[in-house]
Amino acid sequence: MEEDWVFAYxxxxxxxxxxxxxxxxxxxxxxxxxxxxxxxxxxASVHTVLTDGERAARxxxxxxxxLSAQALTCLTVSMFSELPDLYIHLFRYVCKALTAEKSIxxxxxxxxxxxxxxTYRKVCRxxxxxxxxxxxxxxxxxxxxxxxEPDYDVLPLILPHFSDRFSEERWLxxxxxxxxxxxxxxxxxxxxxxxxxxxxxRLPDGRLTEEMRDAEESCYxxxxxxxxxxxxxxxxxxxxKHKKDLPVRYWKYLxxxxxx
Amino acid sequence: xxxxxxxxxxxxxxxxxxxxGTSLPRFSYICGNGDGETERMKEDTLKKLRILxxxxxxxxxxxxxxxxxxxxxxxxxxxxxxxxxxHSFAEDGRCISLLKVMLTNYCIYDCAYCINRxxxxxxxxxxxxxxxxxxxxxxxxxxxxxxxxxxxxxxxxPDYTMERLVRVAKDLRTVHRFNGYIHLKSIPGxxxxxxxxxxxxxxxxxxxxELADExxxxxxxxxxxxxxxxxxxxxxQQGALESAEERRRHRHAPRFVPAGQSTQMIVGAAGESDxxxxxxxxxxxxRPTMRRVYYSGYVPVNTADPRLPVLKQPPxxxxxxxxxxxxxxxxxxxxxxxIVDEAHPDLDLExxxxxxxxxxxxxxFPVDINRADYEQILRVPGIGVKSARLIVCSRRFGxxxxxxxxxxxxxxxxxxxxxxxxxxxxxxxNELHPExxxxxLTHKTSExxxxxxxxxxxxxxxxx
Numbered sequence: 127m128e129e130d131w132v133f134a135y136x137x138x139x140x141x142x143x144x145x146x147x148x149x150x151x152x153x154x155x156x157x158x159x160x161x162x163x164x165x166x167x168x169x170a171s172v173h174t175v176l177t178d179g180e181r182a183a184r185x186x187x188x189x190x191x192x193l194s195a196q197a198l199t200c201l202t203v204s205m206f207s208e209l210p211d212l213y214i215h216l217f218r219y220v221c222k223a224l225t226a227e228k229s230i231x232x233x234x235x236x237x238x239x240x241x242x243x244x245t246y247r248k249v250c251r252x253x254x255x256x257x258x259x260x261x262x263x264x265x266x267x268x269x270x271x272x273x274x275e276p277d278y279d280v281l282p283l284i285l286p287h288f289s290d291r292f293s294e295e296r297w298l299x300x301x302x303x304x305x306x307x308x309x310x311x312x313x314x315x316x317x318x319x320x321x322x323x324x325x326x327x328r329l330p331d332g333r334l335t336e337e338m339r340d341a342e343e344s345c346y347x348x349x350x351x352x353x354x355x356x357x358x359x360x361x362x363x364x365x366x367k368h369k370k371d372l373p374v375r376y377w378k379y380l381x382x383x384x385x386x
Numbered sequence: 387x388x389x390x391x392x393x394x395x396x397x398x399x400x401x402x403x404x405x406x407g408t409s410l411p412r413f414s415y416i417c418g419n420g421d422g423e424t425e426r427m428k429e430d431t432l433k434k435l436r437i438l439x440x441x442x443x444x445x446x447x448x449x450x451x452x453x454x455x456x457x458x459x460x461x462x463x464x465x466x467x468x469x470x471x472x473h474s475f476a477e478d479g480r481c482i483s484l485l486k487v488m489l490t491n492y493c494i495y496d497c498a499y500c501i502n503r504x505x506x507x508x509x510x511x512x513x514x515x516x517x518x519x520x521x522x523x524x525x526x527x528x529x530x531x532x533x534x535x536x537x538x539x540x541x542x543x544p545d546y547t548m549e550r551l552v553r554v555a556k557d558l559r560t561v562h563r564f565n566g567y568i569h570l571k572s573i574p575g576x577x578x579x580x581x582x583x584x585x586x587x588x589x590x591x592x593x594x595x596e597l598a599d600e601x602x603x604x605x606x607x608x609x610x611x612x613x614x615x616x617x618x619x620x621x622x623q624q625g626a627l628e629s630a631e632e633r634r635r636h637r638h639a640p641r642f643v644p645a646g647q648s649t650q651m652i653v654g655a656a657g658e659s660d661x662x663x664x665x666x667x668x669x670x671x672x673r674p675t676m677r678r679v680y681y682s683g684y685v686p687v688n689t690a691d692p693r694l695p696v697l698k699q700p701p702x703x704x705x706x707x708x709x710x711x712x713x714x715x716x717x718x719x720x721x722x723x724x725i726v727d728e729a730h731p732d733l734d735l736e737x738x739x740x741x742x743x744x745x746x747x748x749x750x751f752p753v754d755i756n757r758a759d760y761e762q763i764l765r766v767p768g769i770g771v772k773s774a775r776l777i778v779c780s781r782r783f784g785x786x787x788x789x790x791x792x793x794x795x796x797x798x799x800x801x802x803x804x805x806x807x808x809x810x811x812x813x814x815x816n817e818l819h820p821e822x823x824x825x826x827l828t829h830k831t832s833e834x835x836x837x838x839x840x841x842x843x844x845x846x847x848x849x850x
Contacts, residue, residue: 232779235790257466258473262528270527290457291464295527345428346524352432356439357486358476361685361700367479371472381530382474 131156132167133217135175139205142213143182143189145175146220155221159213185220192223197231204245207278215241253280257287260299261381263333263347264340269311270297273332273379279304285315300326332379347381354382434511435521441491441502442537444687445594445650446680448472450483450532450567452645453589461563463526463533465589470567471532484535484569485525489513489550493539497607498694499596499655501687502539515550519557526566533567533589534558544575552580555587567645572618574610581621585629590645590677593618598663602656606693615649619676622647626675646677653708654701655684655694659731664711668722671715681708707733714739717771718764736828741767744804745820752814755791755807756781768801800827 133148133156135141149155157170166172189198201219204212218238222230234240255276262270270292274281281301285308288299293313300307300320308315320326329335334343377383454467472481488502490512496504513521518536525531536554540547551570558564570588572581584591593615597603600612622643629642649670651663667679683705686697711733714720718740725739726732734742744751744767753762755777763774773796780786780794787809792798803815803823815823 230783233783234776234780234794235784235786237793240793254471258471260529264528272529287466292462292527293457294460294462342524346528349432349435349521350525350528350530352436353439353485353487354474354476354482356436357443357482359443359478359480359685362478362480362683362702364479365477368475368477371475371479371481380474381528 130170132158132160132170132172133175134160134162134164134166134172135213136162136177137208137213138177139202140179140182141175141177142205142216142220143185144178145217146185146224147178147181148173148175149217149221150224156214156217159210159217185224188224189220192226193229193231197223197229200231200243200246203249203283204242206280206283207245207249209245212242212245215245249278249280249283252276252278253283255376256280256284259376259380260284260288261379262297263381264343265334265338266340268296268340270295271334272297272299273302273326273329274299275303275375275379276301281306281308289313289315302327302332331384333384344386347384348386351382351384351386431517431521434513434517435487437509437511438487438489438491438513441508441539442486442488442535444501444682444685445486445535445537445571446480446682447569447592447648447650447678448481448483448486448535449648449678450569450589452677453567455565455644457565458563461565462523463564463566465533465565465567473529473531483532484567485522485531485533486535486537487513487518489515489518489536489538489547489554490541491539492541494542495540495607495609497596497610498688498691499606499652499684503688506688515553515557518554519562522558523562523564526564531566533569535569537571538573540573540575544573545577545580548573548576548580548584552584552587555584559587572622574614574618576618578621581618582625585622585625585642586640588643590648591622591643592648592650593622594650595666596650596652597656597658598651598666599656599658602658606656619647619649619673623673623675643675646675648678648680649676650680650682652684653681653705654697659726660704660708660711660733661726661728661731663708664715664722664726667712668715679712681705681712703735704733707735707739711739714743719761720765737824738767740765741800741827744815745824748815748820751804751816752806753804755805756785766801766804768797768799768804 131154133145135145145156145159152173154173156173158167160167160172162174193201201216204216215238219230219242222236222238230236230239234243256274260272260274262272265271279301281299281304284299288297289310292310296309296311298307298309298318306317306319309318310316372380450465450470451468452470453465455465457464470483472483474482476482490510491502491508492510492512493500493502493504501508518534522531522534526533534554536551538547538551551573555568555570558568567590568588569590569592570584572584572591572593574593581591595612595615596610597606603610603612625642626646629639632639633641651666653663663681670676670679683700683702684694684697685700686694688694689696711725714725715722720740720743724743730746733739737745744765750762750765753766755763760774760778763769763777764771769777773791773794776794777786777791780790786807788798788802788807791801791805791807802812803818803826806814818826
């Protein structure tokens with residue numbers, strides 16, 4: 127019986143492409159992917175993929191000949207989901223695309239194509255939700271600050287949107303779960319991290335304390351809460367739809383759902 | 387205080403000078419530094435905002451779609467286009483995309499269905515132009531809203547009111563360089579010049595028809611008629627077409643109401659049928675620049691008026707069915723005569739209009755998923771635009787089975803009676819009777835049946 131192979135890699139897009147290169151050059155195709163730091167499985171051989179920019183670029187150039195730009199976006203964006211199930215599907219998608227005569231990107235009857243496309247859709251939905259539900263608070267020095275906890279790592283994807291929208295402001299969006307953020311000033315976003323004992327981790331629901339806030343901040347928050355309550359038509363209450371559109375897991379950081 | 391001190395230990399500010407943004411002069415009309423005067427002003431604005439939001443909320447339009455505009459240098463905001471962004475959702479399930487307020491809820495008109503009518507004894511308020519502009523900018527910068535939806539009660543005369551609306555939009559666009567979304571109501575009876583001026587600043591404009599039937603409109607709103615609604619609609623259409631023509635010649639000619647116009651009809655306040663409403667919508671959609679018709683189930687705000695029906699609850703299901711029919715006309719290539727006709731002037735409240743059409747026309751089914759045209763697949767209940775596109779793309783690679791369809795997101799519960807895909811030998815709508823299919827699909831299982839595979843142990847109490 128042939129033995130099963132498991133590939134361990136660094137969970138980057140380049141790592142994935144290198145894995146494809148390795149698979150073709152070694153003629154062994156893995157049955158699963160694990161992260162580099164994960165525990166090795168007992169009954170399978172493990173090959174550790176060493177991410178190589180050159181090999182990845184070679185695979186990518188080959189892929190560009192086989193897939194449209196849209197499909198390539200779909201592949202790269204789906205990586206942001208960080209779903210452990212995704213990697214093997216993604217790998218098989220890339221392998222199939224490379225060996226197929228014509229582009230397989232619209233064959234949604236293929237489970238791998240469908241899985242990757244659906245993951246892409248999920249990431250896009252999360253990205254849209256972050257564009258909707260980011261709530262800035264003005265700090266005492268005029269920076270706008272927002273804290274988020276998205277399901278997928280979509281902060282880099284919403285960056286262009288906010289950079290265009292608030293290009294003259296200084297702002298900071300911080301992903302608490304993944305412990306990094308982007309600080310935008312002088313028309314340039316910078317990736318930032320904070321020490322574990324930093325004040326930013328001591329804000330329970332992302333709300334700035336009184337001395338951190340701008341003097342007018344609480345006033346505008348109050349106005350927004352008032353508006354949110356006033357605009358609802360009581361005769362048409364529909365709590366089920368409300369929770370569907372505005373899932374409870376986002377309420378924590380929403381100004382209108384916080385208590386004054 | 388620089389941010390560095392706020393988040394102690396921040397590692398990213400090295401080498402960055404905390405340059406003050408090149409922000410515009412501050413307009414602090416609302417919130418001040420906490421002395422008595424500003425405290426009072428804040429209370430005042432809170433009250434006004436509450437009153438005016440409550441007055442504006444019965445207008446259902448809230449979309450921020452239709453325009454794509456990038457930010458300009460030194461400006462604030464952009465407009466993303468596509469389906470727009472909804473920033474929040476109210477507890478009644480409607481989205482909050484725009485700051486929807488009235489400039490004032492004083493009104494000289496006395497329309498029976500409207501909460502702001504002259505004869506109602508409600509709290510009245512007026513926002514000043516600067517207050518509203520400040521509110522919009524501050525809300526926008528906190529990412530609460532996508533822009534402004536501005537409407538107003540009619541004070542003095544239509545032109546006076548319209549001019550104030552235009553001033554708000556103009557201030558936002560020119561003084562504050564606001565590039566977010568602006569939706570302006572055109573006041574019925576406003577002059578052509580003012581509509582033209584408004585169109586240069588607004589993304590979308592709207593005039594509400596309110597009632598599909600002109601006689602009912604005259605009965606319920608004695609000061610209005612359909613002509614006063616259609617005239618501003620025509621002005622908007624004319625302006626948009628002229629601007630499009632102009633922009634073909636000069637790339638930088640100003641845009642005029644780039645997101646087109648919308649309108650709204652109240653459902654259930656007078657005796658009109660769904661056929662009246664949908665025929666009018668269909669005629670409106672045939673016009674250039676008309677993008678959306680909204681349907682608003684009548685909420686009984688003025689219960690004492692003898693001209694209005696007594697409703698226990700707003701007609702929410704009917705409203706939902708009308709929207710579904712609207713979608714069929716806009717995205718599913720249905721004609722209005724197919725959805726409602728003389729024999730069926732009202733939509734079926736029990737099943738959705740697409741299923742209702744399919745049950746009335748079993749001769750169009752079953753549809754072969756692997757061969758039929760896109761248009762035919764679109765007409766299958768349970769298959770939407772997205773699934774239909776996926777089907778058409780995927781079947782080039784091989785035959786599709788019902789399993790694939792399910793994976794793609796088709797609602798097989800409904801679709802199974804109307805399709806064939808080679809292997810499925812189930813009984814379709816023609817073998818069963820349409821009536822039978824209807825009862826199968828509308829029948830609700832009140833309680834979950836116990837799982838047949840699960841062994842059921844019946845511990846009866848032993849008689850002592």
